[in-house]
Every structure is written in C-alpha cells, then in structure tokens.
Amino acid sequence: MTSLTMGAALTVGLHRAMAADERVIVMGEDIGRLGGVFRITDGLLDEFGPTRVIDTPLAESGIVGTAVGLAMRGFRPVVEIQFDGFVYPAFDQIVCQVAKLHYRTRGRVRMPLTIRIPWAGGVGAVEHHSESPEAYFVHTAGLRVAAVSNPQDAYTMLQQAIASDDPVVFFEPKRLYHTKGEVDLDGNVADAAPMGLARVEREGSHVTLLAYGAQVATALDAAIAAEDDGISIEVIDLRSLSPVDYRTIAASVRKTGRVVVTHEAGGEAGVGAEVIASITEQCFHYLEAPPLRVTGHDIPYPPAKLEKHHLPDLDRILDAVDRVLDRPNSLTPTAGAER
Amino acid sequence: MYTVTTDEAMTALDDTARLLTPDGCRIADARLDPWVEDLDGAAVRGLYRDMAIARRMDAEGVALQRQGHLGLWAPAQGQEAIAVGTARACRADDFLFPSYRELSIAILRGGVPADLVLAWRGEVHSTYDPFELRLASPQIIIGAQTLHAAGYAMGIQRDGGDQVAVTYFGDGASSQGDVNEAMVFASSFTAPVVFVCSNNQWAISEPVAVQSRFPIAGRAPGFGIPSMRVDGNDVLACTAAMRWALEHARRGGGPVFLEAVTYRMGPHTTSDDPTRYRDREELEAWRARDPLTRLEAFLRAAGDLDDETIAAIGREADGLAAQMREAVLTARTRPAIEVFDDVYCEPHTGVEHQRARFAAYLDSFAADAGSAR
Numbered sequence: 001m002t003s004l005t006m007g008a009a010l011t012v013g014l015h016r017a018m019a020a021d022e023r024v025i026v027m028g029e030d031i032g033r034l035g036g037v038f039r040i041t042d043g044l045l046d047e048f049g050p051t052r053v054i055d056t057p058l059a060e061s062g063i064v065g066t067a068v069g070l071a072m073r074g075f076r077p078v079v080e081i082q083f084d085g086f087v088y089p090a091f092d093q094i095v096c097q098v099a100k101l102h103y104r105t106r107g108r109v110r111m112p113l114t115i116r117i118p119w120a121g122g123v124g125a126v127e128h129h130s131e132s133p134e135a136y137f138v139h140t141a142g143l144r145v146a147a148v149s150n151p152q153d154a155y156t157m158l159q160q161a162i163a164s165d166d167p168v169v170f171f172e173p174k175r176l177y178h179t180k181g182e183v184d185l186d187g188n189v190a191d192a193a194p195m196g197l198a199r200v201e202r203e204g205s206h207v208t209l210l211a212y213g214a215q216v217a218t219a220l221d222a223a224i225a226a227e228d229d230g231i232s233i234e235v236i237d238l239r240s241l242s243p244v245d246y247r248t249i250a251a252s253v254r255k256t257g258r259v260v261v262t263h264e265a266g267g268e269a270g271v272g273a274e275v276i277a278s279i280t281e282q283c284f285h286y287l288e289a290p291p292l293r294v295t296g297h298d299i300p301y302p303p304a305k306l307e308k309h310h311l312p313d314l315d316r317i318l319d320a321v322d323r324v325l326d327r328p329n330s331l332t333p334t335a336g337a338e339r
Numbered sequence: 340m341y342t343v344t345t346d347e348a349m350t351a352l353d354d355t356a357r358l359l360t361p362d363g364c365r366i367a368d369a370r371l372d373p374w375v376e377d378l379d380g381a382a383v384r385g386l387y388r389d390m391a392i393a394r395r396m397d398a399e400g401v402a403l404q405r406q407g408h409l410g411l412w413a414p415a416q417g418q419e420a421i422a423v424g425t426a427r428a429c430r431a432d433d434f435l436f437p438s439y440r441e442l443s444i445a446i447l448r449g450g451v452p453a454d455l456v457l458a459w460r461g462e463v464h465s466t467y468d469p470f471e472l473r474l475a476s477p478q479i480i481i482g483a484q485t486l487h488a489a490g491y492a493m494g495i496q497r498d499g500g501d502q503v504a505v506t507y508f509g510d511g512a513s514s515q516g517d518v519n520e521a522m523v524f525a526s527s528f529t530a531p532v533v534f535v536c537s538n539n540q541w542a543i544s545e546p547v548a549v550q551s552r553f554p555i556a557g558r559a560p561g562f563g564i565p566s567m568r569v570d571g572n573d574v575l576a577c578t579a580a581m582r583w584a585l586e587h588a589r590r591g592g593g594p595v596f597l598e599a600v601t602y603r604m605g606p607h608t609t610s611d612d613p614t615r616y617r618d619r620e621e622l623e624a625w626r627a628r629d630p631l632t633r634l635e636a637f638l639r640a641a642g643d644l645d646d647e648t649i650a651a652i653g654r655e656a657d658g659l660a661a662q663m664r665e666a667v668l669t670a671r672t673r674p675a676i677e678v679f680d681d682v683y684c685e686p687h688t689g690v691e692h693q694r695a696r697f698a699a700y701l702d703s704f705a706a707d708a709g710s711a712r
Contacts, residue, residue: 025497051497057527062486062520069490072434072475073498089516096480097487104464105476107681141682141690165684196688243689 002185007177009151010040010116012185013158014078018048021076024162027054028063028080028116037082038118038177060090064115068097071111078114078162084171085128087117091136098167099142113167114158119147120213120264122175122311124304130174131301132265137169138242138274145242146195147171149216151181153239160195168195173214198245200252204234207321208252210261210275212238215312219262222317231321241271249275250282257288258324262312267295289324355600356580357570361628363636365575370567374579380643386427386574387634387644388652390419393443394631395656396455399663400442404609408667409459414605415440417572420630421537421599422507423447424577428585429505432473434491436484436506439477440537444507448472452659453666462670482508482515485534489521492530492594503531503588511542513558514550522562525594532594533584534559537571539603544616559596571599572630602628675701 004012018024026041032055035042045053056063060081067077081087087094094115101109121130137145144166148154154172161168193199201216202223211219216237223233234252238244253259259279261272272293280291294312302310322329358371397415404412415422418440426444429435437444445454445467454466458477465476478484488506495502512518513536525532536555540547551558559566565587569580577599584595602625606613638644679694 054493057520057523059516059520059523061517062489062524065483065486065517065520066490066493066524069436069487069492069504070494071490072469072487073491073494075494075497092480093483093486093517097483101476102684103681105469105681106463106465107684108468108470109476110684144683144687166687243687245688246692247688 001182003180004151004155004183005178005180006148006151006154006172007038007040009155009181009183010158010172011042011044012183013155014041014044015047017078017159017162018044018052021162022052023074024076024078025052025054025070026078026080027056027067029056029058029082031055031080036080038174040116040118040172041080060086060088061093064090064093064098064113067113068093068101068111071113072109076112076114076162078116081115081117083129084117084119084131084133087133094137094143094169095140099140102166103142110165111167112162112165114161115167115169116158117169117171118174118177119171120173120175121301121307122214124307126304127301130304130307132263132296134169134171134241135265135270138271142167143242144168144195144240145171146240147173147212147238149173149176149211149213149237149239151179151183155183155185156189156192157195157239159189160192163189164195171213175214176217179217196240196243196245198239198248199237200234200248201237202233202235204232204256206232206256207234207258207260207324208249208256209233209235209317209321210238210249210259210272211235212241212263212271215262215264218312218314219317222314222321225314226318226321231325233321238271238275244275244278246278246282249279253279253283254286257286259287259291260294260317260320260324261291262294262317262320264296264311266298267293268298270295289326292320292324294320355568355570356576357573358575358579359570359573359633359637361572361633363633363640365637368576368579371576371579371583374582375575378575378578380638380641383575383634384638384643384648386423386578387631387638388655389423389427389443389447390574390631390634391652392446392656392659393419393423395653395660396443396446396452396663399660400456400459401605401609403456403664403667404459409456410461411608411610412459413439413608414603415443417604417625417629418537418539418601419443420574420577420634421535421571421601424574425505425507425535425581425597425599428578428581430502433503433505433585434473434475434488436475436488436491436504437477438481438484438507438509438512439479440509441507442477445472445474446659448474450474451666452662456663456667457670460667460670462672482512482518482521484508485512485518485521486524488532489524489530492525492532493528495531496528501589503533503585505533505535505585507535507537509542510536510538510540510547510550510555511545512536513555519562522559522564522594522596526563529591529593531588531591533581533588534564534594534596535581536596536598537601538598539571539601541603541607541613541617543607543611544613554598556596556598564594564596566596566598568598568600571601572628572633574630574634601630
C-alpha cells in the first residue's frame with residue numbers, strides 16, 4: 001500500500017490507463033504544460049507527448065464534441081472539464097450526443113469517453129466553482145455517473161471508467177484532492193469491485209446513512225459521533241450514481257429500517273430524492289420511519305463565507321438521524337416556544 | 340494595421356464562383372477549371388444521374404409523408420448539386436458528417452433506399468452502419484456534427500492518415516456556437532476538415548440576414564481558414580471547389596470552408612408552411628437557377644445527354660423510389676421490449692431492472708390473452 005493524496009492517485013491512475021492503451025488520450029484546458037489547474041494531469045505531457053495530451057481551446061462544447069469525433073475514430077478520450085460550473089456549455093454535446101449515439105445507432109457507435117469533473121464545494125471558491133450538477137447527468141439515460149470519495153477509489157474507478165465502453169461522467173470532489181489515503185498500486189484493477197457497486201464503509205444497526213463524494217467523510221464522522229449516544233449508523237458510499245446499487249442499499253435498509261441520504265446538491269429532484277423513492281418502493285414494509293434527506297439548500301451556490309451554512313455538516317446529519325429515530329431534534333416542539 | 344469595412348468585404352465576396360450559368364453555358368473560372376478538366380461527358384452525365392435520383396427520391400419522401408406513411412420529411416429539392424458535387428469528390432475512406440438534409444449522400448456512399456425513410460417513419464433513429472458507409476448518422480441537433488468532424492479529423496492526424504473529415508450544415512447553423520468552436524479547433528490543430536455550408540437562404544422562417552449580415556464564407560478567414568463562396572446550384576462548381584478543398588486538407592493544409600449558395604425550394608419540413616414568410620417571386624427566381632435543368636441544358640448542348648438517356652435515368656430513379664416505398668410499407672415495428680436495447684454497451688442494473696419489470700408487465704397481457712408481446 002502507498003500513501004497518496006486523491007489528486008496523486010488520480011494522476012497515477014491516468015498514467016497507468018495511458019500506458020496500458022495507446023488509444024487513451026487526455027484533453028482539456030490547461031492540462032498539458034501546466035498539468036491542469038489541480039495538477040491531475042501533471043507529467044502526462046512529458047511522458048506521452050502532445051498527440052495524446054491535448055491542450056484545447058477554451059470551449060467546453062468543443063472539447064466534448066471533438067472527443068465524440070475522436071471516439072468515432074477509435075480513440076478513448078479522457079476529457080477534463082476545468083470546474084463543475086463550466087460543464088454547462090458542453091451539456092448539449094453530453095446529453096444529445098455522448099449519451100445517445102450508442103442508442104441512436106443501435107449499438108454501432110460506442111462512446112468510450114470519460115468526462116472528469118473537479119466537483120462540489122467547501123474550498124472557498126468564487127461563483128461557478130463549487131457546484132454539484134450530478135443529478136442532470138444521472139437523469140440522462142446513456143451516461144454512467146461515478147463519484148469518488150477516497151484515493152483508492154479515485155485510482156481504481158478512474159481506470160475502470162476509462163476501460164468502460166460506455167461514457168462515464170466522473171466526479172472528483174475538489175476538497176479531497178489533497179486528502180491522503182492508502183492506495184494499492186500493485187493490485188489488478190480488473191479484480192477490484194466493479195464501478196457500479198456501492199460499498200458499506202462502516203457497519204451499523206440503527207440507521208442507514210447514504211452518501212457519496214466528500215459527504216462520505218462527513219457521514220463517517222457523524223457515525224463516530226453518534227456512537228457516543230449509543231446510536232449505530234451504517235454508512236454506505238454510493239460510489240456509482242448511475243446505476244445506483246440498490247441491492248447493497250436494500251440489504252442495509254431491511255436491517256436498519258431507517259434511512260438518511262446526504263449530498264451537497266440541493267434536494268429538489270436530486271439523487272437523494274430518487275434513491276429514497278426507489279428504496280421506499282423496494283423496502284416499504286421494513287421502514288420504521290420516513291426516509292430523510294440532508295442536502296444543500298435549494299439555492300444557487302452561496303458566497304464562500306456562507307457555504308458552511310449550505311453544505312450539510314455533521315450536526316445537520318445527526319439531527320436527521322435523531323428524527324428518523326424519533327429522538328429529540330430540531331423540529332421537536334420545545335416548551336413555551338412556538339415556532 | 341489592416342482594416343476592411345464590411346461593405347468592402349461584401350463586395351469582394353459577392354463574386355460567387357461558378358462554371359455553369361443558370362441557362363447551362365460553361366464559363367471559365369481560373370480557380371475552378373483545373374479541378375474539373377478531367378471530367379468527360381460520361382462523368383458529368385453521372386452527376387446528372389445522381390442529382391436526378393436524389394430529386395426523385397426526395398419527391399417520393401414528400402409523397403410518403405403526405406400519404407401518412409412518414410411522420411415527417413425534410414425536402415432537399417434545389418440543393419442536389421451540393422450533396423452530389425461534394426460527396427462524389429470524396430474518397431471512399433473520407434468520413435462525412437451530414438445534417439438531415441443531405442440524405443441523398445447515403446445512396447452515393449453505398450446505402451439503400453430504406454436508409455432514407457425508416458427514421459422519418461419512426462421505426463429507428465438511424466439505419467446504416469456509419470463505419471460501413473463512412474457517413475455519420477444524420478444529425479438533427481443544429482451544427483453539433485461539425486465538432487464530431489473536427490474531432491474525427493484530429494484522430495486522422497493522430498493515426499497519420501490522409502483521409503479528410505467533411506461536415507455539412509446550413510446557414511442557420513453558422514450561428515451556432517458548435518460550428519464556430521469546430522472552426523477554432525480545426526484551425527488551431529490544422530485538422531483535415533472541409534466545412535460545407537449549404538446556404539439555402541432560409542432557416543425555417545428566418546432569412547439568412549438574421550444569421551449573418553456578411554457573406555458566411557467571409558467568416559472563415561477570421562478563423563484562419565481559407566474559404567470559397569460557390570454557386571451551390573452548379574454541380575461542376577461544387578465538384579471543383581470540393582476537390583480543391585479536399586486536396587488542401589489532405590495535403591496537411593488544414594481546414595477549408597465552402598459556402599455553397601443555393602435555395603431551399605420546398606418547406607423546411609413537411610410540417611412547415613413557407614407561404615407565411617416568403618413570396619412567390621423569390622421562389623420563381625430561384626427556380627430559374629435550378630441545378631438539374633442547368634446541367635441538362637449543358638449536357639444536351641454538348642451532345643452528352645438525350646431523351647432516351649433521361650428516360651432511362653428516370654426509370655432507375657423510379658425503381659429506387661419504389662424501393663423506398665416498399666421499405667416503408669413493409670417496415671415491421673420492433674417488439675416493445677427492444678426499447679431498452681443499446682442504451683448502454685455494458686450491463687446497467689437500472690436499465691436491466693426496468694426492462695425486467697416492463698417484460699413482466701407485457702407478459703401479464705400474454706398470460707391473459709395469449710397474445711405475444
């Protein structure tokens with residue numbers, strides 16, 4: 001095992017994918033000489049040269065649209081969108097072309113694209129640099145959507161995404177880029193758990209807490225804190241948002257009977273809403289309490305000094321845990337104070 | 340500092356390159372002549388045949404829609420010279436990225452009549468294998484395919500190939516960001532792309548002046564892309580310009596832009612009513628510049644086309660139109676459960692779950708009535 005930051009794990013993963021298959025190319029803004037604004041592509045230009053590491057014009061639709069053409073020529077493009085909030089100009093190419101070409105052509109044209117997106121908030125950034133647009137892509141049939149939460153998954157799942165013949169939108173939480181973790185660089189990626197599977201991060205018996213991306217760490221912190229009150233929380237990292245691994249989630253919910261989902265994106269028509277609806281259909285008779293969401297507010301992403309009030313933190317998660325356990329919580333009427 | 344006023348540039352660009360006058364007289368053009376000097380009477384007659392077939396099949400498409408067999412049809416009458424002239428100039432291993440108004444190219448690339456109609460009928464989204472015909476599925480999103488061509492051309496460069504990526508779009512598409520981004524990418528990477536803009540004067544109801552106050556070909560040099568404005572109703576000029584463009588791109592010169600000036604004689608689609616936005620005089624003025632009658636006059640005057648040959652071509656075209664009709668009338672709608680096919684290449688538990696649930700639902704009817712799904 002090697003101790004790596006998530007950023008370094010992604011870099012090693014990219015390097016290995018490029019070394020393993022000469023049709024893998026990376027493209028995006030500032031990803032060549034600079035190594036990307038987050039340095040994820042650092043060193044790739046020197047190693048693989050400008051024909052495989054392409055600094056593109058500043059045009060996101062152009063980046064994804066030309067990647068479609070490169071894929072039709074037999075390449076496996078790995079595209080970097082510089083920031084989450086910059087993906088929207090490419091939305092048409094992703095939704096109308098990348099997602100639909102395989103279906104449109106009845107399987108003749110494959111789109112083995114990986115669209116990497118440095119993602120979500122908590123880094124004190126200016127507007128458009130902290131967004132959580134994952135639900136748009138989960139809602140789009142034809143795309144796979146992955147969100148990583150630790151260096152090992154970043155390393156493994158990025159290589160799995162690149163190896164997939166389906167297009168993958170790959171979300172990398174910016175605030176974890178510098179977080180270290182142990183990574184097995186010697187193991188065979190093909191032997192790792194498939195990208196589409198969720199993982200039980202911590203076993204528990206009272207509440208199932210679902211999270212993905214940087215929220216997994218917050219969820220684990222909440223589980224540790226709850227232990228002091230004798231509450232046992234099972235934390236599941238969804239890892240894949242399309243498809244969602246309902247088998248793993250349902251097994252947990254049938255055990256605990258209580259569900260809380262947390263994500264940074266707003267709750268309205270979000271991933272949590274879909275997961276709760278589906279799990280309610282599948283596990284209704286096992287549920288002891290209404291499932292709850294702990295999400296970002298349904299507001300445009302707020303200014304950096306206010307983002308801590310937007311991001312679901314440990315206390316808001318524990319408050320929801322208290323609610324599903326019918327313990328005193330923020331909505332419990334207090335004596336003499338009507339709200 | 341070099342400056343040029345819009346008026347000066349427009350005057351310079353007003354000169355539309357052509358080799359045939361509207362009444363079919365061959366005129367000289369020093370820039371175009373060398374590119375068609377090898378075309379003999381038989382070769383030019385072949386272009387006439389291709390255009391006649393394209394027009395006949397287009398008419399059949401309109402008829403099939405009017406008779407209720409197709410949901411929609413996008414007529415291309417009047418624009419045959421661009422599709423035929425440019426596509427015939429391509430090599431078999433060049434890759435073409437069309438919009439939805441260049442369907443006749445599929446026939447030129449080895450497709451079958453069914454390829455023109457089954458998507459309009461709603462049986463499939465596309466028919467032929469794009470890699471077999473080296474022709475992308477017709478693109479409905481305006482201008483999106485230009486980026487695919489630019490990317491494909493970047494791939495050609497990486498493979499050390501000498502093919503060219505060709506993309507077709509209209510005057511309306513020239514306003515799209517994707518088309519402009521495609522020109523930036525193609526130019527910055529010196530990618531072998533030929534941009535063919537069919538300026539048919541109308542984007543549904545909007546005249547070209549809404550898209551551009553300047554000849555569209557005049558935009559390309561601003562991207563560092565050489566361009567030519569060519570008479571899109573003159574198949575010889577389209578052939579010559581395309582040969583020039585392909586050669587430039589193939590030899591590593593980078594992208595080329597052609598604006599082919601033409602006119603959409605019919606409606607945007609069969610759902611459109613052009614009488615609401617354009618007048619008859621304009622239509623008649625363009626009818627006098629028709630690409631087929633022009634070429635017919637030229638060929639007859641040269642003794643390369645007679646009534647007998649025209650009749651034979653008509654019979655061939657009728658035969659292909661009949662095959663189109665047959666394909667429509669014998670089309671078998673796929674089983675319901677196949678709507679889930681090909682969403683992904685690899686198993687996706689979400690889609691598999693829905694497929695299984697829908698299959699059970701369909702089977703419930705089969706169990707009730709013994710009917711197959």
